Amino acid sequence: MTEVSATEIRRRGIPDATVARLPDYLRALTSMSGRGVVSTSSEALAAATGVGSAMVRKDLSFLGSHGVRGVGYDVTHLSVEIARALGLTRDWPVLIVGMGNLGRALAAYGGFAAGGFQLVALMDRDPAVVGQPVAGLVVSAMTALPALAAAPDTLGVITTPAHAAQEVCDALIAAGVTSILNFAAVTLNVPAGVDVRKVDVATELQILAFHKQQRSRAPQLAVAP
Template sequence: MSADPSTRRGIPDATVARLPEYLRALHSFSDDGIASVSSEDLAVATGVGSAKVRKDLSYLGSYGIRGVGYDVDHLAYQISFALGLTHEWAVAIVGMGNLGRALAAYRGFATKGFRIVGLLDQDTRLHGQVVAGLPVRPMADLAGLVGEGLAIGVIATPAESAQDVCDQLVSVGVRSILNFAPTVLATPPSVVVRKVDLSTELQILAFHEQRKAGRAVTLAEVSS
């Protein structure tokens, strides 16, 4: 995998995390036939303050034009380039349970520059089954997929299997991993792991719902 353009440009991680939101908003503006937008427009569309929008976009070398704003298509290209989306990335999903199958069937990957090249599972009973047009393959096929350009591994296994799967991905040269398993993975510094924990996100939402409803309680009240 070539060096990430965002790394070469020294873009902070917090800014990188917001770039996909800007890109989504820009695509929406483009679909509506809007040719230029202001930082305030992007702020409203993404929920990010306009000053922070301007600061984030300055890392891309894009400052807009006073009284005109940002060219929608050009800014979308700049963000796509920074995110490494100006070419296609090959992805393999490991774990063909309900979550893995749902991810395999998600059509949004193709439109965002990601191509599913392999579906894998350690369960031999699943090998050969066709999911979303692709056969489920054994883990032994990982090395061959890397030789064909596999760049990103998605772990959709139970927690108890995730570290073993991660180790296998790393051992064949995969350096970018998206982890849906509810566990923390141990990896070398050269490997980038992004964790998606749905239960954690729901718990955070529960906290905010409780606070909005004025139902916050003290530990003393819980214990009584």
């Protein structure tokens, strides 16, 4: 198994669909490592992530990891390769804008540090909220955004109501933030060079409702008397 530099990974152009599955592989590998598993197979990773084994092998081939016939993949080595591909060999600063119920819940989420992210700031424009302690940080006013987002690699999270999200997005971009996770139920307009990931709980529930409805409408198999 050969190591691949971040530059090489970018040059190869890993498909978005593969990138979306890499965190699942890393989570499965971390669990395996915690149980003392030294090596694994594409079949085991497939079972742990719900992905076909052929897809697992194809995804990992983008990292230069092809496994060893009869042995499989070294769990530690593969974990490092995936972490490197995802940029998780360092901590990424994260700031959350919007200290409503969702924002506070995310601020209290204990998985940031374990995932390679450092929560550095919480922000809100409501004077009644600014200055309050939340999850060990003090909520800052939006006027502090340029200073708090000074690091060029800061990731922004929007947890405001939909009507305020675009304004917050514009402010983040103006402050130099080019990677944004949006929880607001609205599509954001951003210039080229800005990456936005949308988390829409309502949409996901609607998709689940669709599949549930389809299953309930499926013809029932006749039961022999």
